[in-house]
Amino acid sequence: MSQEIFLLDQSEKFPPPYLAQENPNGLLAVGGDLSQSRLIEAYKNGIFPWYCEGEPILWWSPDPRCVFLLDNIHISRSMKRALKKSTYTVTLNQSFENVIEGCAAPRAKEAETWILPEMKEAYLQLYKSGYAHSVEVWHNDRLAGGLYGVSLGRFFFGESMFSTEPNASKFALIYLSHYLKQQGFLLLDSQVGNPHLYRMGAIDLPRQEFLALIEKHIDWQQPQQVWQPKTLEDWS
Known part of the structure; x- marks a missing residue:
């Protein structure tokens, strides 16, 4: 653990994560x-x-790191009932810009957003280059929620989610996790834990273990067409 915070210029590489505060x-x-x-x-x-x-x-680069192992997503009985009765449609990469706008919108319990215009533009460029992706939840052809993040190797690095209707962001997470598991991915990174994520099965991994997994699996070749826009199949 370092006693100093590293200052980066435009060309410097990152210091090792274990030197984080x-x-x-x-x-x-x-x-x-x-x-x-x-x-x-x-x-x-x-x-x-x-x-x-x-x-x-x-x-x-926090220690520990909050992640979802794709075999361990917890779906409560009430959520299973909601999934079976739902009229939502869940899609992949069909409205990235609207999802990030939804994630950046003001929320009742948060005075400000961290998804600033320069962040939105940066991740939009990642999306156009095939690195960033979105999951959309639709109700009567209206966007009711979703999430976005970055995918490399066997990982999906989740950035943010939102919902304007009940359970919409949970649907996005459940459907995405099921899809990633089907495609051979390893985990969904949630960065920093909170009670909502833990209730859905997130766990804390020591940073050393998280980084070891990245080193081992970051160069895995993702299946062709995995991020093509599509409607995601039933979660079950």
Whole structure:
């Protein structure tokens, strides 16, 4: 653990994640940019950007890391009933820009958003390059919720989710997890845990274990056509 926060210029590479701060947990570096190459390098090293308006770009690698192992998604009895009765349609990569706008919209319990215009533009470029992806939940042809993130190797690095109707973001997570498992993926990264994620089966992995998995599986070749826009099949 380092006693200093690393300052990045436009060309510097990230320091090793194990040098991140303990308080605040996982803060590793400040500065740099949100270029595609910088973001891909970050994810390949277990690092992600997270900052608010008025702050410089902050880069994080917390210990432990909150993840979903795809075999361990917990679907409660009430959620199973909701899934069976649902009239939602769940799709993949059919409305990325609208999903990220939904995730960035103000929320009742949050005074500000961390998905700033430059973040939206950076991830839109990742989407256009085939690295970022969205899951959409539709109700009567209206977007009711969804999530987005970055996928490399056997991992989906979740960034944010939203819902405007009951359970819509949970549907997105459940359907995506089922789909990723079918396609041979290993885990869905949720970065930092909260009670909602833990109730759905998320666990905390020591950063060392998380990074070891990345090193082993980040170069796995994803199946062809895996991220082509489509309607996702039944979760069961």
